[in-house]
Amino acid sequence: MLPLAPMMSEIIDRLFNYNLRGWYRYLRLKITHKHVKIGGSCSMCGACCSSIKLQSYGRSFSSKKRFLQLSNEYPELERFQIIDRDYSGNLRFRCQWLKPDHSCQDHEQRLPICHSFPEPEMYFTGAVLPKECSYTFVEENNFSWILKKAQHKLHSKESHQD
Ligand code: SF4
Numbered sequence: 001m002l003p004l005a006p007m008m009s010e011i012i013d014r015l016f017n018y019n020l021r022g023w024y025r026y027l028r029l030k031i032t033h034k035h036v037k038i039g040g041s042c043s044m045c046g047a048c049c050s051s052i053k054l055q056s057y058g059r060s061f062s063s064k065k066r067f068l069q070l071s072n073e074y075p076e077l078e079r080f081q082i083i084d085r086d087y088s089g090n091l092r093f094r095c096q097w098l099k100p101d102h103s104c105q106d107h108e109q110r111l112p113i114c115h116s117f118p119e120p121e122m123y124f125t126g127a128v129l130p131k132e133c134s135y136t137f138v139e140e141n142n143f144s145w146i147l148k149k150a151q152h153k154l155h156s157k158e159s160h161q162d
């Protein structure tokens with residue numbers, strides 16, 4: 001059980017980041033005692049580095065000015081070049097560190113968002129994997145819950161026999 005303060009901050013984060021479909025998925029997995037994990041492996045297609053929706057505090061960038069201001073504060077953002085906007089008006093970026101062979105110019109220095117892509121939380125936020133991506137979201141049973149249930153069943157059977 002999480003202490004109250006971190007639990008509240010986790011709930012607030014979810015309220016800001018999850019969309020309607022994400023909440024449906026989250027609650028369905030809770031009820032069915034499942035969780036989501038990432039399946040597959042990277043085929044180095046480069047799609048995730050060539051069309052990126054960056055976010056700050058859970059919000060996508062729609063203002064070029066705001067993004068440029070932030071780039072001045074955080075020079076590591078300068079590698080991202082604005083390419084266009086999505087249908088909601090949010091900016092899309094291409095990383096200039098992406099090499100023609102789809103490898104990263106400096107794999108060791110890549111950002112935390114690059115390290116963690118794709119992460120299971122994306123399943124709840126409405127973010128979608130590029131169609132070229134060979135990773136998938138996989139729903140699977142929560143084995144610790146299944147084990148607990150089996151132990152409970154065994155325990156009650158033994159108590160009835162006593
Ligand atoms: S830093 Fe490397 S891994 Fe990250 S978006 Fe750019 S090219 Fe891709």
Ligand code: SF4
Pocket residue numbers: 041042043044045046047048049117118130132133134135
């Ligand atoms: S889109 Fe998926 S498969 Fe393609 S480079 Fe990114 S992580 Fe790898």
